[in-house]
Amino acid sequence: xxxxxxxxxxxxxxxxxxxxxxxxxxxxxxxxxxxxxxxxxxxxxxxxxxxxxxxxxxxxxxxxxxxxxxxxxxxxxxxxxxxxxxxxxxxxxxxxxxxxxxxxxxxxxxxxxxxxxxxxxxxxxxxxxxxxxxxxxxxxxxxxxxxxxxxxxxxxxxxxxxxxxxxxxxxxxxxxxxxxxxxxxxxxxxxxxxxxxxxxxxxxxxxxxxxxxxxxxxxxxxxxxxxxxxxxxxxxxxxxxxxxxxxxxxxxxxxxxxxxxxxxxxxxxxxxxxxxxxxxxxxxxxxxxxxxxxxxxxxxxxxxxxxxxxxxxxxxxxxxxxxxxxxxxxxxxxxxxxxxxxxxxxxxxxxxxxxxxxxxxxxxxxxxxxxxxxxxxxxx
Numbered sequence: 001x002x003x004x005x006x007x008x009x010x011x012x013x014x015x016x017x018x019x020x021x022x023x024x025x026x027x028x029x030x031x032x033x034x035x036x037x038x039x040x041x042x043x044x045x046x047x048x049x050x051x052x053x054x055x056x057x058x059x060x061x062x063x064x065x066x067x068x069x070x071x072x073x074x075x076x077x078x079x080x081x082x083x084x085x086x087x088x089x090x091x092x093x094x095x096x097x098x099x100x101x102x103x104x105x106x107x108x109x110x111x112x113x114x115x116x117x118x119x120x121x122x123x124x125x126x127x128x129x130x131x132x133x134x135x136x137x138x139x140x141x142x143x144x145x146x147x148x149x150x151x152x153x154x155x156x157x158x159x160x161x162x163x164x165x166x167x168x169x170x171x172x173x174x175x176x177x178x179x180x181x182x183x184x185x186x187x188x189x190x191x192x193x194x195x196x197x198x199x200x201x202x203x204x205x206x207x208x209x210x211x212x213x214x215x216x217x218x219x220x221x222x223x224x225x226x227x228x229x230x231x232x233x234x235x236x237x238x239x240x241x242x243x244x245x246x247x248x249x250x251x252x253x254x255x256x257x258x259x260x261x262x263x264x265x266x267x268x269x270x271x272x273x274x275x276x277x278x279x280x281x282x283x284x285x286x287x288x289x290x291x292x293x294x295x296x297x298x299x300x301x302x303x304x305x306x307x308x309x310x311x312x313x314x315x316x317x318x319x320x321x322x323x324x325x326x327x328x329x330x331x332x333x334x335x336x337x338x339x340x341x342x343x344x345x346x347x348x349x350x351x352x353x354x355x356x357x358x359x360x361x362x363x364x365x366x367x368x369x370x371x372x373x374x375x376x377x378x379x380x
Contacts, residue, residue, distance in 0.1 A: 055084025078127030108161020115153025241297030333370035
């Protein structure tokens with residue numbers, strides 16, 4: 001049988017992936033891309049460093065609390081992590097308010113920041129609820145809404161929002177329609193709010209089906225938007241990382257449709273931890289992680305080339321940006337990571353433990369290889 005994730009070891013791994021890897025990278029991307037989108041510096045660089053110190057310290061204490069099963073550490077780490085997130089949101093929020101440039105990218109980012117704060121706040125409440133038992137019977141409701149707003153609200157709104165800027169930039173697309181962006185934002189928000197409300201109230205049934213349907217519809221329109229960008233592209237091949245980003249989004253849409261119709265047909269299957277693990281693995285290790293890794297293959301070379309060679313552009317011995325990273329290695333790395341994720345999902349579905357172990361090992365080893373490719377950029 002598949003072991004449940006609701007134990008200290010499972011919580012440690014989940015938060016290590018979500019907080020200390022995905023969210024940390026996302027925060028750095030927000031700081032950098034706000035500069036690109038708004039054409040202005042972040043409100044306070046010092047506050048940014050302070051945010052990273054508080055957030056990092058908080059997550060370290062939190063993870064230690066999970067490893068040692070010490071409730072005081074969990075509560076302390078949750079509060080410090082919330083404080084770090086609060087500083088981050090304040091810094092980015094003030095920057096956007098001062099810029100007064102409200103478009104699909106900034107609105108999506110603002111919504112993502114709200115969900116990040118709510119996710120962290122609920123997490124802190126759960127940590128305090130362990131330390132000072134007040135509403136233990138509501139723990140499952142808090143946990144479900146915590147996961148939902150973090151996965152769909154924070155990551156969903158942020159990735160789609162920044163894609164409105166990055167995909168046209170990487171494809172060199174001009175003249176594509178932006179009309180769908182507003183519908184995607186509205187549908188995602190409605191899906192997140194409806195789902196969170198359903199979990200907090202302990203309900204299900206029709207509202208849960210509506211929330212899933214809204215998210216699937218939003219992903220469908222997002223795929224249509226991506227196709228529109230690709231039709232108006234001037235760059236036929238934007239790189240392996242972007243190709244994988246597009247393909248994994250299409251795969252996530254197909255999975256979403258399967259989830260919606262299977263939930264309507266067999267709702268009892270979605271109260272089992274096995275189903276939750278399969279969906280969570282596909283979403284986090286699949287769509288979120290592969291999208292972040294794909295974008296890193298383009299963002300890191302761009303930022304490093306601009307920093308190191310930008311002032312010398314056009315002079316002798318200045319490398320072209322494409323030479324900083326190997327597209328073939330990027331493609332192989334992402335292919336192997338995706339294969340490991342698929343094997344892990346197959347293991348969860350078939351309840352074959354060695355599938356899960358081999359798949360997880362492939363993901364871990366290939367991720368280290370992939371990050372090594374990214375890090376090598378800084379030595380060129």
